[in-house]
Amino acid sequence: MRLVFAGTPEFAATALRALLAAGHPVVGVLTQPDRPAGRGMKLQASAVKQVAQAAGVPVAQPQGLRLDGRHAGDAAAAQAQLLAWAPDLMVVAAYGLILPRWVLQLPTQGCLNIHASLLPRWRGAAPIHRAIEAGDAQTGITLMQMDEGLDTGAMLARAVEPIRVDDSTASLHERLARLGAELTVASLPRLAQLAPQAQPGEGVCYAHKIEKAEAAIDWTQPAALIERRLRAFDPFPGAQARRGDETIKVWRGRIGSGQGRPGELLALHADGPEFACGAGSLVLTELQRAGGRRAPAAALLPALALRIGELWT
Numbered sequence: 001m002r003l004v005f006a007g008t009p010e011f012a013a014t015a016l017r018a019l020l021a022a023g024h025p026v027v028g029v030l031t032q033p034d035r036p037a038g039r040g041m042k043l044q045a046s047a048v049k050q051v052a053q054a055a056g057v058p059v060a061q062p063q064g065l066r067l068d069g070r071h072a073g074d075a076a077a078a079q080a081q082l083l084a085w086a087p088d089l090m091v092v093a094a095y096g097l098i099l100p101r102w103v104l105q106l107p108t109q110g111c112l113n114i115h116a117s118l119l120p121r122w123r124g125a126a127p128i129h130r131a132i133e134a135g136d137a138q139t140g141i142t143l144m145q146m147d148e149g150l151d152t153g154a155m156l157a158r159a160v161e162p163i164r165v166d167d168s169t170a171s172l173h174e175r176l177a178r179l180g181a182e183l184t185v186a187s188l189p190r191l192a193q194l195a196p197q198a199q200p201g202e203g204v205c206y207a208h209k210i211e212k213a214e215a216a217i218d219w220t221q222p223a224a225l226i227e228r229r230l231r232a233f234d235p236f237p238g239a240q241a242r243r244g245d246e247t248i249k250v251w252r253g254r255i256g257s258g259q260g261r262p263g264e265l266l267a268l269h270a271d272g273p274e275f276a277c278g279a280g281s282l283v284l285t286e287l288q289r290a291g292g293r294r295a296p297a298a299a300l301l302p303a304l305a306l307r308i309g310e311l312w313t
Contacts, residue, residue, distance in 0.1 A: 001088035001188070004107065005048070005057075006030040011177045012093035013047035015114055018181035019091065020055050024188065028085040030078070032096050033061045058085075066100055082106050089191075091184065092146065104146055109191070111146040114180040116173075118142060118158060120199040122207040123151035128176060129169050130207035133232040135224070138162050139172070141180040143187055145196055150206075154196035159183045168234040212237045217250060219262035219312065223280035227253050238288075242313045243304075251294055252286035263312045272297030273306055 003026045005016050019026055029052040037044040045053070052059050062078040064071030079102065087107040092099065093114040104111050117127035119142040124130075131139040140160040147153040159179050163172060187194060215237040217226060230239050230253055239250045241263075258266040260276030267274040272285045288294045289303075 001025070001109065001191075002027050002086060004028045004030065004082065004085055004087040004090045005052075005092075006090055006095040006099075006111075007048045007093040008032040008046045008096045009094050010047045011116065011173060011180070012095070012114075013051045014177035015091070015093050015181040015184055016048055016051050018185050019188075020051075020057075022185045024185075026052075026055075026057050027087060028081065029057050029059045030095065031059060031061055033063060062097075065097055065103055067102065079106075089188075093180065099146065101148060104148065112156070112184075112191075113144045113146045113151070113153065114184055115142045115144055115151055116176045116180065117207070118160065119144060119151060119155060120201075120204040122205060124207040125209040127207040128173050129210050129232045131163060132167060132169060132172065133225075133228050135228055136163055139176070141176060141183050143183060143194075152199060154198055156191075156194040156196055157183055157187045166231070168231040170235050210237060215240050217241045217312075219275065220278040223255050223277040223282040226277055226282055227255060243310070247290060248312075249288035249294075250284050250286070251288060253282045253284045256281035256283045261311065265306055265308055265310045265312070267308065268301065268306060270298060273301070275312060 003019065003024055005019065005026050007016060008031050029048060031046045031048040034043040034045050036042065049059050060078055060081045062071065062074040065075045065078060067075045067079070069075065089109040090107045090111040092111055099111060115127065117131060118140045122130055138160055140158055142155055143157040144151065144153045144155055161175055161179055215233060217239050230250060233239050234251055240247050241250055256274045258274055258276060258281040260266050262276055262278050264276045265273055266276055266281055269283055272283050274281050274283045284297050286294055287297045287300050289300065
């Protein structure tokens with residue numbers, strides 16, 4: 001089949017590499033426009049664009065795809081390009097733009113989405129983060145025939161991945177990216193034999209986009225939830241607490257056994273300070289001060305000069 005691939009970040013780039021390595025004819029790639037990144041805020045190509053260019057695959061980067069939207073000119077150019085590519089199938093992974101009807105209907109066999117959850121659980125933008133935050137025991141990959149809804153299309157194939165007790169979004173993302181690539185490469189040769197299954201109406205939930213405001217630790221929450229949020233928000237947006245005028249990033253913690261006022265420093269352990277939460281307590285084991293790097297909390301304790309009973313907010 002003639003494939004067009006649509007995706008932007010490393011999760012998608014992993015799938016594109018696998019498709020190219022397996023010999024699938026990828027005739028074109030859609031990806032987000034270059035964005036400023038790094039300390040110099042220089043324009044940087046997406047991970048998918050870099051893979052495509054290295055493989056000599058043509059790339060289109062429309063600002064939008066709605067023919068009646070504010071980027072209608074870009075959309076019209078993308079439409080002409082897609083018609084010229086004449087794809088049998090579009091494979092989509094974390095592209096970042098909603099595909100309007102004309103895109104969904106253009107490939108003769110439609111559009112296939114690589115989604116990082118076991119649908120219908122965690123439809124939406126941040127399925128990996130939300131699965132860890134919720135304390136799910138497992139997640140996985142769903143290959144879905146795309147329709148105009150938000151991750152509502154019929155399921156074609158699924159693969160399960162356990163969520164480990166120490167998983168961060170970074171570590172789980174890496175495994176799911178590989179799993180998604182493997183499932184896609186294995187499924188495409190037998191696509192005609194895969195029976196589409198409608199998603200059940202039970203168990204639907206949405207993985208809303210991660211907002212920077214969620215980084216602030218709410219010490220009134222249970223310790224178990226805060227610990228999961230530390231891992232869910234690693235690497236973005238991180239979690240942070242306030243100690244007076246200083247903002248300290250908190251990357252890792254373990255459940256403690258103390259009790260007290262939420263945000264109160266209860267004890268100093270060999271691996272870090274223990275703070276009371278709304279239920280239980282949390283020992284912070286990896287911290288980062290402004291201008292510094294992530295480090296074991298124990299290494300930062302002498303400079304912090306913490307006092308038992310002080311409150312973090």
